[in-house]
Amino acid sequence: MSRQLRIIFPGAVYHIGARGYERSFIFKDDKEKQHFLDILTRASKKYDFTIHAYAIMGNHYHILAETSSPNLSQVMHYINMRYGKYYNIRHKRKGYVFERRYSAFVIQKGEAVKRQVQYIHMNPIRAKIESILGTYKWTSHNRYVGMDKESPAKCDYVLSLFGEDTKTATAAYEEYMCKSKVLNKVRVETGMYGVGIIGDKSFVKNVKLLFVNKKLSEEINTRSEIKKIFDYKEIIRAVCEFYQITEVLLTAKKGAWNVYKKVLIYLLSADGGLSGAEIGRMLEIHQSSVSKAISRMEKQIKAIKWKAEEIDKIRIKYTVLKEMLIK
Template identity: 25%
Template sequence: MSRTFRLKSDESIYHVMCKSITEVNLFKDTEDKKKYLSLIKKYKTLYNFKLYGYCLMDNHLHLIIDANGSDISKVMHGINFSYAMYFNKKHERGGHLFRDRFKSIIVANDRYLKTLSLYIHNNPTDILDYKNCPEQYAFSSLAIFIGKRRDYFKLVDYGFIISLFGESIKIARKNYYDLIFMCNEEKLKQEIEFEDEKSEYKNERILLVRNFKSDDVLEFIASKMNVSKIHLCMKYSRTLVQAKALTVVLMRSLCNFKSSDISSTLGNITQARISMLSTIGINLIGTNEKFENIIGDFIKCYA
């Protein structure tokens, strides 16, 4: 059977849902769920999308993703492919883990977005231990929304959605939590069923246009790292690994470059080397305070 064409737009907000194949749980333990969140963090750094909420259950997951100019298919393929590789190696198995492709529906309006957010955060109430306290479930963003837990992975851009529930953060959080219990789960589910994908809606969100020039990236990194722009394009230099790694991340994130484009720009380096440099660059941004705002700093300079 041929695949259904996926309606998508780099300006859209998506409800993404992934399920495991019938005989296998998507997550077997806490470590698996933490790994998935770490992969969201990795690809969020790379593609600079926004995550408005999440809930990881044992056999499925929900995400609310604002593409912010990125390609949702690239984002989810990267996350799910990496996770499946990790899962199969850890649990000594082979074959498919996810049931079909991920499902996605474009969020059509603010009403749908609010309903969707409440629905995914209501999911843990199906677990007996969390029926009356879904905010205590560790792998949902609800507690972050209502200010009961720090966002340890620095994942959730909750401000946009929570602002739809009240004039102040305190009032909005109270209203939001009250609605988690007041809303009927079946009614919520009916409103957000995966049926026909809808066209996107537009509001005051500021979207990131991914049309930056590679020369600007090279110039910026050369200045930031105090190296020669010409040296960045040499085929190999051990002393320039960090500079090249950050260059790769910025080109993938902001220039919409494929590996072949980066290879041509940086001196015909291999796809495996580009992948390695990308991982190094993402780790630098995630762990080194000197580089944590480098994508934002570049945008300020060249937007």
């Protein structure tokens, strides 16, 4: 049986969850819950991974998060591997800690995000761990109402969906959380290949269209992620728009190694799926030079935070992502 595919793109919001092996308790006391929270905090800083909400229960967790880069797999590997190692050492055991791969549903920004936050924060009430929202301290709810300054959750975006100023937004959030009619599990739209997509019909349709290409059906049994292959013209347009330069200057043979062209070469490879030979022919550059440029850019992106952020800002300018993500 093939593994469930992941939909990966910059700026995506995910509802992520994982459960203990054979549904066993993997967060047995406050010390373990705090250690997991510390790992989340480190992951958010290391990978520029925004945590909007979370709930750490006895045998599972929920996280609502946003990735600025298409790096969900690396983030979750970091989180689950480190906690699994800690748990096994502490309990002097070996073997699996989590039951299976984490689940990750793609969430539309806006109203769908509000519903996910509510579902996550209401977990302790549904599990009858608490009867009054906020008495269970291992969710991000108290961060939203100003009672937990240490939480790694960033609530600015979600609160902005409830009101323009903090006081109004917080009051509206608390009222929304008390609406009993949406306490039940949220409805999940099943996307292609069993991937969960939560949002309105237009969003679900756009996500499906975004990731449709012939190679997917051919590689369905060997791929674990779906990464969009963008048209090279779209990538060139986005780079030109970001740097405020013309396509003629960007692709001209003269001045082949200006900084903009290095970025273009990297994106044509990473997001356009073009080979070194194809990029070389397009820009009239030797294939070995293309390979060196890609390698240098990859190192810069890993080592220099502002360079990684710059690449992500260019990616958001791809037309189809702009239409989906700018809300």
